[in-house]
Amino acid sequence: MTESKKLKALFLLDPAITYLNFGSFGACPKPIFEDYQQWQLLLETEPAQFIAVNSVGYLKRSREALAEYVNCDADDLVYVNNPTYAINIIAKSLKLEAGDEILSTNLEYGALDRTWTYYCKKNNARYIQQKIELPVVSKEVLIEQFWKGYSEKTKAIFISQITSATALRLPVKEICAEAKRRGLLTIVDGAHVPGHVPLNLAELEADIYTGACHKWMMTPKGCSFLYVKKEFQGMFDPLLISWGYDSATPSDSQFLDYHQMQGTRDISAFLTVPKAIEFMKEHHWEQVAEDCRELVQNNYIRFCDLLGTVPLCPMDADFLGQMCSTRIKTREPERLQRHLFEHYRIEVPVTRIGMDFFIRFSVNGFNCQEDLDKLFVALGEILAKGVFLEV
Ligand SMILES: Cc1ncc(COP(=O)(O)O)c(C=O)c1O
DSSP, rough: HHHHHHHHHEEEEEEEESEEOOOHOOHHHHHHHHHHHHHHHHHHHHHHIIIIIHHHHHOOOOOOOHHHTTTGGGGGGGEEEEEEHHHHHHHHOOOOOOEEEEEETTTSSSHHHHHHHHHHHHTTOOOEEEOOOOSOOHHHHHHHHHHHHOTTEEEEEESSSSOSSOEEEEEEEHHHHHHHHTTEEEEEEETTOOOTTTOOOTTOOOOOEESSSSTTTTOOOOOOEEOOOOOGGGGGGOOOOTTTTTOSSSSOOOOHHHHOOOOOOHHHHHHTHHHHHHHHTTTHHHHHHHHHHHHHHHHHHHHHHHHOOHHHHHHSTOOOOSEEEEEBBOOOOHHHHHHHHHOOOOOOOEETTTTTEEEEEOOOOOOOOOHHHHHHHHHHHHHHHSSSOOO
């Protein structure tokens, strides 16, 4: 059996589907899912002990494992369900005044564009979606384009480390370092980062960072984190007021009290992080990721040629991870995606930025060249029929 087939057998994924959409919601391998179910069973065996007595300790152990993995202090991060939740905590509490600006890009995730637009509007502040030209030609040019959006009203920057629709790695280290020189608060959306490319929070000058564990770290859904540097933790109110606010039994960390207590809920997904890290070590995930990046780079140009376009970035690991996006011309993006699934059993997303559409394929350890060939043949057939797609 090939390595990718062996790995596929470890996942719960339907073997009949060619799964090229890992980037959207990840997928959970069986050993991690079993760990999740064991936590859930333990919870239901003695709910009161689990929730009221032991949950804080369980969470601490899991935060410690994650903190070691992303290199930060375990008390500077808290589990939340998803990055949208994390950024809502931040945007709601940020003391925005009329005229203040949040500098971002036009490549951000739609839900978070909406979050910033909402809170900026409420405070008569402005969310600046600075245009990054595609294709990106170099880090330097991208950085220069980004800072064209800066003004003396800029209060904070918000930027993805790996973008959603366009699947680009952005030079956030350099951008955050420059932002700190300019005295700005740095907020990074790393939804796609943990488990995908190395993350070292101590080196990255992000004051605030959110990452999803349920994507590339492969935990069950609803497991993400918010990291806030100690000096900024006092700025943020809980999004949900519960026992941790004005706590009768405060811990050493108001940050944890505020954001960790959210009423009765199932925290089992959060507790699978140590198992997910163990799984990645056991299966040499750094090498798996490296092989996947190679597969992406070997196939990107071929898809661009087929679709009559060019890659969105230079072909190297500075910009590409385990996903890539190819611009497509379609008037029926939803039907195209549905057709690929229903007719070819290929799960691959058609993403969009405004009126620009892209097809984004993700590669993980269970994928192989054959999967990409299937997509290639399917797109070729669709193009030949002249339905859904044009060149
Ligand atoms: C760049 C980016 N940010 C944030 C998110 C988080 O989305 P959610 O909060 O819905 O899990 C995603 C999800 O795909 C994303 O691609």
